[in-house]
Amino acid sequence: MDAQVLVTGGAGFIGSHSVDALLAAGAGVTVLDNFSSGKAGNLPAAHPRLRVIEGDIREPRTVAGALAGATHVLHLAAQIFVQVSIREPVESCHTNVVGFLNVMDGARRAGIGRMVYASSAAVYGTPEQLPLDESSRTAPLSPYGLEKSIDDQYAALYRELYGFSAMGMRYFNVYGPRQDPASPYSGVISKWSDALRAGRPLRVFGDGRQTRDFIYVKDIARYNVLALQHDAGGVCNVGSGSSVTLLDLIDALEAAAGAQARRQFEPPAAGDIQASAMSPQRLNALFGAQTPTPLIKGLQALLLA
Numbered sequence: 001m002d003a004q005v006l007v008t009g010g011a012g013f014i015g016s017h018s019v020d021a022l023l024a025a026g027a028g029v030t031v032l033d034n035f036s037s038g039k040a041g042n043l044p045a046a047h048p049r050l051r052v053i054e055g056d057i058r059e060p061r062t063v064a065g066a067l068a069g070a071t072h073v074l075h076l077a078a079q080i081f082v083q084v085s086i087r088e089p090v091e092s093c094h095t096n097v098v099g100f101l102n103v104m105d106g107a108r109r110a111g112i113g114r115m116v117y118a119s120s121a122a123v124y125g126t127p128e129q130l131p132l133d134e135s136s137r138t139a140p141l142s143p144y145g146l147e148k149s150i151d152d153q154y155a156a157l158y159r160e161l162y163g164f165s166a167m168g169m170r171y172f173n174v175y176g177p178r179q180d181p182a183s184p185y186s187g188v189i190s191k192w193s194d195a196l197r198a199g200r201p202l203r204v205f206g207d208g209r210q211t212r213d214f215i216y217v218k219d220i221a222r223y224n225v226l227a228l229q230h231d232a233g234g235v236c237n238v239g240s241g242s243s244v245t246l247l248d249l250i251d252a253l254e255a256a257a258g259a260q261a262r263r264q265f266e267p268p269a270a271g272d273i274q275a276s277a278m279s280p281q282r283l284n285a286l287f288g289a290q291t292p293t294p295l296i297k298g299l300q301a302l303l304l305a
């Protein structure tokens with residue numbers, strides 16, 4: 001891939017796997033990260049095509065400096081904590097809306113040809129009907145989800161106003177190595193794999209029949225690289241295309257670990273969405289039907305990491 005890609009949030013979970021995939025594809029990469037949750041250790045120690053800048057997307061001049069020489073942008077930096085967005089909505093908006101706009105407007109001014117950014121399945125809130133496709137109603141339940149939805153609207157407007165090529169990736173539940181177990185997204189998978197390793201029971205809130213679409217992080221990285229090479233606009237759901245129940249997930253974890261887990265059932269968590277599933281129709285139409293990493297294989301890789 002003949003490109004110079006600025007990856008914001010490149011030291012984070014999805015970011016660092018995307019950097020690996022971009023370097024493997026032959027691209028040059030600049031990472032801009034303030035290391036608030038990302039770690040230098042997630043990135044290759046030294047690579048001739050990798051440059052790392054410690055800086056903040058809330059600073060337009062920092063963003064402009066990082067954009068120098070770039071041809072593409074993969075914008076992943078964000079305040080990712082839903083609870084923080086509820087507690088500190090103004091601060092969250094500074095990173096997730098103003099920071100987003102700093103990056104997109106900086107990219108437009110710099111004449112960047114393509115930007116791909118992280119939106120989220122959180123824009124949908126509680127689904128009215130399943131599976132969710134890109135035309136499903138958006139009804140975010142938190143400032144975080146609203147911020148991502150506002151980003152989607154800005155990106156659509158930038159296409160109209162300036163012909164700027166941007167696409168929002170609405171990731172579903174991403175899992176894999178380097179995910180911080182303290183991250184809100186880690187949700188069940190990294191918490192349960194931690195518990196399984198430590199011989200603790202797996203805490204199940206509710207009956208465990210909630211469904212989710214889990215996608216392995218290297219599959220996400222591959223889609224990010226494909227999307228950077230595309231010109232499609234709008235938003236795209238990004239998941240494996242199949243949902244499993246949390247009880248199925250425990251079975252898969254047991255199979256991956258070759259060990260039995262104790263289940264500890266607890267009352268349902270407030271605000272927990274019962275069912276989630278996405279339609280992979282647009283994803284497949286844009287990027288061809290990719291074979292997702294099977295859940296057991298992804299879990300094995302996570303447990304070995």
Ligand SMILES: NC(=O)c1ccc[n+]([C@@H]2O[C@H](COP(=O)([O-])OP(=O)(O)OC[C@H]3O[C@@H](n4cnc5c(N)ncnc54)[C@H](O)[C@@H]3O)[C@@H](O)[C@H]2O)c1
Binds near residue numbers: 009
């Ligand atoms: N992990 C998921 O399941 C999931 C699902 C939907 C959407 N997303 C989105 O994907 C993106 C990446 O998430 P992740 O799970 O890899 O989280 P992460 O916390 O590992 O990565 C975010 C990165 O952004 C950096 N960052 C945060 N604020 C910054 C700022 N102001 N300036 C510069 N850098 C900053 C952090 O240090 C970190 O490296 C985020 O935009 C998130 O909202 C993730």
